[in-house]
Amino acid sequence: MTQENNVKRPIQELEHDPIQKIETQPHDPPEKNEKANQALHSVTTLMQKIQRQPMVAHLIRATERFNDRLGNQFGAAITYFSFLSMIPIMMVSFAAAGFILASHPNLLEDIFSKILMNVSDPTLASTLKNTINTAVQQRTTVGLVGLGIALYSGVNWMGNLREAIRAQSRDVWERTPQDQEKIWLKYLRDFISLIGLLVALIITLSITSIAGSAQQMIISALYLDSIEWLKTGLAFDRSGNLYFCQLSAFFLDFLATASPSPT
Known part of the structure; x- marks a missing residue:
């Protein structure tokens, strides 16, 4: 910084008074600050006493462990696999409905007649009728395929659930050779x-x-x-x-x- 910059401009040469710093936050009286500190200390002490209770402390530790071991992520993954398992379950359900309709021809005819009565579009009614006929005729194939996929997905779902539970319950996050x-x-x-x-x-x-x-x-x-x-x-x-x-x-x-x- 040069000497010219160090020279301050005389206030007398200004056409207006210099801007004074405005105190935006008034100082609180000491008594008010002391009461606020005492209240904060009381609340902090009370919370510490509550957290030292055995049940509360155990709950806090369990929650922290659950979050540290990615419990929410495991739950989301299990939900995803559960949703995928609904498809083969629906296949098995349709196959079971096909067996019921095949053993009760009168019920099948009633369904066809209700479709023709309630569906005004002949093309759509014919499509629904053909779809039901196909499901009834291929009930064994659909049932076996759906049962196989449901069994495979169910076993994998149980395996994922088991791994998630074990990840939460074992002492360390990494699996040891004994866990294999x-x-x-x-x-x-x-x-x-x-x-x-x-x-x-x-x-x-x-x-x-x-x-x-x-x-x-x-x-x-x-x-x-x-x-x-x-x-x-x-x-x-x-x-x-x-x-x-x-x-x-x-x-x-x-x-x-x-x-x-x-x-």
């Missing part, structure tokens, strides 16, 4: 787990259905059909039973797939 297993043993284990999960779901749904029917029979036998709040309460009870049974099935599947067993 033979491919045939892996698929056999996943197949058995898949069958067990399906059996557990069938049992839980059957128990829920039987319990709902028994409740309705008891209400009818006691002549309590006219009580509206009782029906609402029983509906919540059935939902709770279904949730409990499905949660039990999930925990059984979790314990079967996790290695080592979580503590």
